[in-house]
Amino acid sequence: MAYFDAASGAPLHSVARQALLASLDEGWADPARLYREGRRARMLLDAAREAAAEAVGCRVDELVFTSSGTRAVHTGIAGALAGRRRVGRHLIVSAVEHSSVLHSAEVHESGGGSVTEVPVDRGGAVDPAAYGDALRADTALACLQSANHEVGTEQPVAAVAGRCREAGVPLLVDAAQSLGWGPVEGDWSLLTASAHKWGGPSGVGLLVVRKGVRFSAQGPVDERESGRAPGFENLPAIVAAAASLRAVRAEAAAEAARLRELTERIRARVPGLVPDVEVVGDPVRRLPGVVTFSCLYVDGEALLHELDREGFSVSSGSSCTSSTLTPSHVLRAMGVLSEGNVRVSLPVGAAEEDVERFLAVLPGAVAGVREKLGAPVSGAxxxxxxxxxxxxxxxxxxxxxxxxxxxxxxxxxxxxxxxxxxxxxxxxxxxxxxxxxxxxxxxxxxxxxxxxxxxxxxx
Amino acid sequence: MAYFDAASGAPLHSVARQALLASLDEGWADPARLYREGRRARMLLDAAREAAAEAVGCRVDELVFTSSGTRAVHTGIAGALAGRRRVGRHLIVSAVEHSSVLHSAEVHESGGGSVTEVPVDRGGAVDPAAYGDALRADTALACLQSANHEVGTEQPVAAVAGRCREAGVPLLVDAAQSLGWGPVEGDWSLLTASAHKWGGPSGVGLLVVRKGVRFSAQGPVDERESGRAPGFENLPAIVAAAASLRAVRAEAAAEAARLRELTERIRARVPGLVPDVEVVGDPVRRLPGVVTFSCLYVDGEALLHELDREGFSVSSGSSCTSSTLTPSHVLRAMGVLSEGNVRVSLPVGAAEEDVERFLAVLPGAVAGVREKLGAPVSGAxxxxxxxxxxxxxxxxxxxxxxxxxxxxxxxxxxxxxxxxxxxxxxxxxxxxxxxxxxxxxxxxxxxxxxxxxxxxxxx
The missing domain is CATH 3.30.110.40 (TusA-like domain)
Incomplete structure (x- = not known):
């Protein structure tokens, strides 16, 4: 089996596994307690926060652990909007953000706020100047992902952060897809991430709020995690998340180069192997491990099943999957073909021979699906x-x-x-x-x- | 070391540990995905939900996993209040609920809702008739814990649920302290719990909403967990939580009898061993493993440190702890002494000899603190x-x-x-x-x- 869906969730990193096991015995108690077990838990939590803050490039007291990346986004957006309520109620997002950002924007809009969705080009990137033009006197918050989760395109975060800074508007960066590869460049104000995207366990997200950013946590008061993430800390998992972030960072440069070469093979060879394919996303400014393409006359779900039978786990932004009836909002915003869409996202350590086998298997899989669909009951x-x-x-x-x-x-x-x-x-x-x-x-x-x-x- | 603070969080149960380890390899993928790893994760999630629903005594589709007990309470209260917005905005809570309930009530009140706090007797229990009297035509929701977290007193949940049912008001039961011992009796409508209270890992809570209860999840939309718990499921931990719930239930009857006898020793002997002690909480209708007492002329934090040095981890509801300047709202509502307060909450498997050693050590520890305080600079x-x-x-x-x-x-x-x-x-x-x-x-x-x-x- 070859698991090629790391952008959904990476398998647990061996360092995460070790750290999790070690802290199951040391880190189960309440870190708010004064007795021995509580002090040990507190030390583990503090050390994890230090490691994560170092990887992010922020102060220790700027970072809290949430229960997921989605929760970090929900909390970050709601808190930043509330903190700048007096400035106004305008929110900017790009059209290709993760659903957690777009759903936060929907809630904001239904509560009376206004939202501007900045379009992207055919490669999936926003234009910094166009993003800057969306900034208004009443803009409370701007959001931009560091890199897109469906097509891998990197966004010009530093340039957009600069324009936001000039306008005095905080920028929240959803760094879920990129934090394992390196810190986010530029003068951003808030940052969110998700541990299971870099090989940490599920149940852990990060929310960073730079000092000086107005922030008002919403919902019931809770004293934990600076009042920004209610509930008992998910401690052994937090320790594992921080340890694995450090570990993937240590190997990031070499692994990025290796995966980039592998995805480049797919980008370059798929159009020759499979007729009527569109490879989507920026060919250069992109995540190392992600490559996405769409195949004409193909049912995305059928192709996923075909590839699964061949031992490959990939995902699809097509509308033709059982969980959705509309095509991915990302592909739509880019204006590219959505049918027969396949996202390959290689995990750290993905084997070259698996990629070669994927390329060997893909043409037959696509042809098989097309053949089945080739003689449909024709429309009148x-x-x-x-x-x-x-x-x-x-x-x-x-x-x-x-x-x-x-x-x-x-x-x-x-x-x-x-x-x-x-x-x-x-x-x-x-x-x-x-x-x-x-x-x-x-x-x-x-x-x-x-x-x-x-x-x-x-x- | 003897850890006597299970009411804060129990050490990881051996079954939880085994289940966690096993599912780290099988349960890291996204259960929403169609490929092999996703289907395996979905099967584990479904099986965990079935086991948890069986332990709760509810339908599988009534139960979702949240990221903590606190989050389950916040979500449950907000969703039930919003679901019955047309009926009215009156919320009932007991005066001795967990802070997550009381903080939810504060938010509701600051948003324009009204809250009635039902008082408790000196033993810490509400009176079902008095609780029933608080029900109004515009009551949207009533909340009552199954048992108190600080003094162990069991609440008359079934009787209160009956009165709520007659009035057509849903009752939310915070079962955090009791679910490991058995299902909650009576005709309740919503239930919340926390896995690390029964020996599961942290990062997992339960929210049960009975069919037919009007519920409108608040916050940004998310498709996971029936839209009631956003973010990627904390899967290996959920599997461990469900497995350990089943395991503690299997030994609950025998272990409850054993712990009840041990806490009864403390209840009976502490007043003879330590002068000027008040044992608080209901002597009969109480959790098996919890006993709480307050010592006159004692600084709670100093006593905690003294006991920690002797190898005992306990907690205190006194105001004299570093984290708070006001005494526990529970002790205040009961009208009992708060100074020198100690809560002993025995975990499953607590050793008899440790309890005996605690009783041997306690008089000296209290006397030591009193001696240090015995000659304060006297007030004029x-x-x-x-x-x-x-x-x-x-x-x-x-x-x-x-x-x-x-x-x-x-x-x-x-x-x-x-x-x-x-x-x-x-x-x-x-x-x-x-x-x-x-x-x-x-x-x-x-x-x-x-x-x-x-x-x-x-x-």
Whole structure:
């Protein structure tokens, strides 16, 4: 088995495992207590905080341990917004943030706040100038991830932090995907991270609030973790999280170079191995271990199952997975193809031969899925005046695009195809298909049922 | 070393340790993922939920895992209050709830809600009829602990749940202290608990919401744990928590009988071994492993240190500890002595010889502290008309009571002593001393500085 989904959660690092075992005996008591077991627990907690703060590059009293990265984001955003309530209620996020950030923004908006979502380019990155333009006199907080979790693109955090600093607005950086690789550059104000992304145990997140940043923790009072993370500290896990952060950092430079070479192989060779593939995300400014591509005419979930059978664990931002009916908001914001989407995120230590085997297996897996989908019950094809109408109502991604591809040759160059679809993914995938195929995407219009997408045959 | 503070957190149960180790390898992946590692994690999570639900006596889909007992309480109270927002904004709690409940009530009140605190008797229990009287047409939620964390008194949960059910008000039971001993009786609606109280790892709490209870999770949306506990599941720890709950339940009946006998020894023998001691909490309806007593003329923190030096880890609800300047709200609500307070809470497996050694060591430890305090710089004693005035301003618990005790013999029977004190603990401890000593507590009145407490010599 090859586990290629480290961006979801990395397997436990051996150092984390050792630290966890050692502190099960020493670190179970309440660190707030004065007796021996409590003092030992306190010492472990203090040492873990020191190690984590050193890795982040912050003061010890700026860092608290939360119960997850998601919780760190929720707490950080709510506390920073409340702390600057007097300045205003405007929040800036990028369009490709993690769901924990976007869901915090939704809550803020439904509570009467305003939110600006800064768009990204086709590579998935924000433009610092455009981000800066979103800053307003009433902006209470700005949020930007250090690197994207779905496509690996690194954001220009230092440049954005500079613009925020000039405007006097604190920047919260979600560093979940990058903290294991190195500290976040630039003059940020708040930072969040998640231990199980760097090989620590689950149940541990980090929230850093720089001194001088106004912060007002929300919810019931609790004396633990500076009042920012209620509940008994998850102590043995915190110790393991800090120890493994230090360990992955020690090997980060060498391992980053190695994984970057492996993902570069995938980036370079997949388009040659599999027809009709779009590799997405910035080719250069990216995380070492992440590479994402989308395959035309492929059902993402079916491809995941096919790869799982071959022994590869990957994830997908396609809408065609059992847990979601809409394509990933990241792929949508980038305007790239979402169907047949595959994210490969290599864990530390990923073996070269597994990557080679993945490349060997992928073409067959994609072809197999395409073959199964290749002869779907075709939509009724109705030739009207000079428009060919494809009725894909009720059919799910990637069927509408497959049916479009089947009939485009049936209209003369300059002729139109009108695809009727009620699948949300079509809105993204039909224009993306046009771009990949060099056909002209004319636009969409409401239809009696669903939406009509108009495509002009160019070649 | 003998660790006698299980009510704060129990040492990791051997079964929890084994389960944790086993699931570190099998349960680190994201249970929401479709590939092999994700499916294994999902199976472990499902099995843990089944085991925990069976121990609680609820449906599997009624139980979610949170990151701590405190978080379960915060989430449960906020969600139940929001779910019944239309009914009203009245919340009922007992006066002796855990701080997580009381802090949730504070937040509710500061947000415009109303709160009724139901008093307790001198044993620490609420009266079901009095609790029922607090129910109103606009009561959204009622909260009652299954047993008190500081004195071990069991609450009449089933009777109170019955009254709440009649009134159509959901009852949330904080079962943190009792769930390891058995399911909570009665027709409750919500239940919370904390794994590290029964020997599970830290980082795991339970929140149970019965079907049919209106519940609206607050905060940003998250798809995990039915939307009630955001963030990646703390999976190996959840598996360990469920396994150890099952394990402690299997031995609960025998172990409860054994610990009850040990705590009964302490209850029975401490008043004979140590002069001027008040054993507090219900003598019969109580947790098996908890016994609490207060020692006159003793500084709680000093006694904790003395016992720590002798190898005993206990906790104190006294105001005289480094973390607090006010006595425990539980002792205050009960109206019992708070000075020199000691809570002994025996963990599962506590050794009889350690309890015997504790009883052997305690008299000397108390005497040592008293000796050190026995010759404080005495307050200026000023005899006015027919009142003897003791100026204890600026002196901390237990000094005001010590000075009162020193001079009570100096006034004739029927004469008055007026103690000036600005220590909050005096408000509780001077009346408690009067009750223990058979003197008459006349009352308090504001003084130029602090408060004047009036005591009439009766005998």
């Amino acid at each position: 094809v109705v030739r009207e005046a000079d428009v060919l109408v494809v009725d894909s109502l009720g059919k799910r991604c990637p069927i509408p695009v497959i049916e479009l591809a089947k009939v485009i040759g049936d209209v003369p160059v300059g002729g139109l195809v009108r695809v009727l679809s009620d699948d949300e993914a079509a809105r993204l995938d039909i224009p993306a298909w046009c771009e990949m195929r060099g056909q002209e995407y004319v636009g969409e219009e409401p239809a009696d049922k669903g939406t009509a997408y108009l495509i002009r045959r160019v070649s | 004693v000023v005899r006015e008309a027919d009142v003897l005035v003791v100026d204890s301003l600026g002196k901390r618990c237990p000094i005001p009571v010590i000075e009162l005790a020193k001079v009570i013999g100096d006034v004739p029977v029927g004469g008055l002593v007026r103690v000036l004190s600005d220590d909050e603990a005096a408000r509780l401890d001077i009346p408690a001393w009067c009750e223990m000593r058979g003197q008459e507590y006349v009352g308090e009145e504001p003084a130029d500085k602090g408060t004047a407490y009036l005591i009439r010599r009766v005998s």
